[in-house]
Amino acid sequence: MKVSELPYRRVTLEEIQAVMEDVIPRIQNAKSVEEILAAREDYLKIMLEFATNASLASMRYTINTVDPFYVAENEYYDEIGPVVDNYDVAYASALLDSPFRAELEKALSPVLFQSMEVQRKSMSDEIIEDMVEENKVVREYSDLMAAMEFDWHGEKLPRAMLMKYAKDADRATRKECFDVLGRGLEEHKKELDDIFDRLVHIRDRMAKKMGYKDFIELGYYRMGRLCYDREKVANFRENVLKDIVPVVARLRTENAKRLGIEDYKFYDDGVIMPGGDPVPCSKDEIFAAAGEMYHAMGKETGDFIDLMLENEAFDVDSRKNKWGGGYCTEFAKYKQPFILANFNGTTGDVDVVTHEAGHALNAYLIADNRFALELGCGGMETAETHSMSMEFFAWPYMEKFFGKDAERYKFMHALESFSFIPYGTMVDAFQHIVYAQPDLTPDERNAEWLKLEKQFRPHISFEGMPYLEQGTRWQYQMHIYESPFYYIDYCLAQTAAFQFLLASRKDYDDAFARYLRLSRQGGEKVWTDLLKEAGFPSPFEPGALADLSENVEALLESIRV
Ligand SMILES: [Zn+2]
Secondary structure (H helix, E strand, O other), rough: OHHHHHHHHHHHHHHHHHHHHHHHHHHOOOHHHHHHHHHHHHHHHHHHHHHHHHHHHHHHHHOOOOOOOHHHHHHHHHHHHHHHHHHHHHHHHHHHHHHHHHHHHHHHHHHHHHHHHHHHOOHHHHHHHHHHHHHHHHHHHHHHHHHHHEEOEEEEEHHHHHHHHOOOOOHHHHHHHHHHHHHHHHOOOHHHHHHHHHHHHHHHHHHOOOOOOOOHHHHHHOOOOOOOOOOHHHHHHHHHHHHHHHHHHHHHHHHHHHOOOOOOEEOOOOOOOOOOOOOOOOHHHHHHHHHHHHHOOOOOHHHHHHHHHHOOOEEEEEOOOOOOOOEEEEEEEEEEEEEEEEOOOOOHHHHHHHHHHHHHHHHHHHHHOOHHHHHHOOHHHHHHHHHHHHHOOOOHHHHHHHHHHHHHHHHHHHHHHHHHHHHHHHHHHHHHHHHHHHOOOOOHHHHHHHHHHHHHHHOOOOOOOEEEOOOOHHHHHHHHHHOOOOOOHHHHHHHHHHHHHHHHHHOHHHHHHHHHHHHHHHHHHHHHHHHHHHHOOOOOOOOOOHHHHHHHHHHHHHOOO
């Protein structure tokens, strides 16, 4: 069925309440494992209805943000969200505390129980008010950033429009872009510092109320992490510093010379290719190419892209009243993934049919999994492994998208992705410092950021850049305000994606089969186990990134155009 024709109905709180107030006591008072498993089936039934319809409402709102019907539906789900979450934790608790727990873990999945354990550790009645306050302050930040306007030659531009010039081929234009950005942010310095300071203290307070040492611990639970903790992330950080940072610094400095730049400045960081970024083919050509590509990859991926195209599961045209971002979601009951994007004629358009489609393919592959509703695609690091690896599996087909620019695209894509790892790891390191010492002053926080810049991006100078030279680059990295500890997942996934890229250049079919196997398991296995099964080392082990880094550097040397 076409996505536009999928039937929608509101799933009410009363309906959910009725099921949960039946299911939870049935689990608590069960005399056998079978009784509990039967109760779980009823839970899954209502959750499937809820997830599917809430996702439909949200999608229909994003394709037309002024549609009064779906605006109201979304508001309704926002409103009942915390109550539903609470029921969810109560349901999880009933299973976790069941005297039949050991048998249940065997009948279901130990990972499911691990995940419910972490879910329970991330929530408590005593912090509900703090959570509401946190959301409010996060909203203050996103409203502030959305309303911010920057003076560009007498024109007032929102940040997204201004940042187009950050990639301009003309160096003076890039410099001017960042001067304008810095001065614009500086006008809001007080609010940006104050909002962040409040967020840090609210989060620290929540963690302490729940008996944790600091917010780092709670932050990891909120991310639902099952296979790594802060010590492992510290190892990863060391690996990045030791084995990736020097290589990226060398590659980027050499690359800058190709662009005629001897003194690498922060405003040079957005350009890689002499002559500007490669330009992809038109929208219709992109979809035709994607169809051919997924069919060439295999039967399963061919069926997947046919389902997406036949059911019109892509909405990629920019238009008035459409939400400006991009995402991939699914309507679980109908086993239908969906992708929203706003094509703008850049390489980002191709990402929609590689990266986002990697997420969608995963949703398609796991649609019939036993724990699809509860464990989904796995943690964020696993989800991004699905998508970032697909970007690389698409490489042999890049001529279809970029014509004679295909080789330039590959070089740029790999160097950009590799350079991202030190940056992302630094964003994560900064948050560890901030939440370990919540009472740092704004100036002290900026000083910490500058120290990290010197460690993680030693090739970049901020000297002479208004405001940004004070160590404030983090203030427009929205994850730092909005989604604490989210960022490292991208870095972890990026290392896995590079492993798949290197493997695919040795034996594409074998690497792709390993990728499909990993994706097909969704969240039923934890990420480090999935990697092991795919034949890759855990990036948390000391020295684990040395070979990877050496091989990526050699690859980049060999494909430089
Ligand atoms: Zn993604």
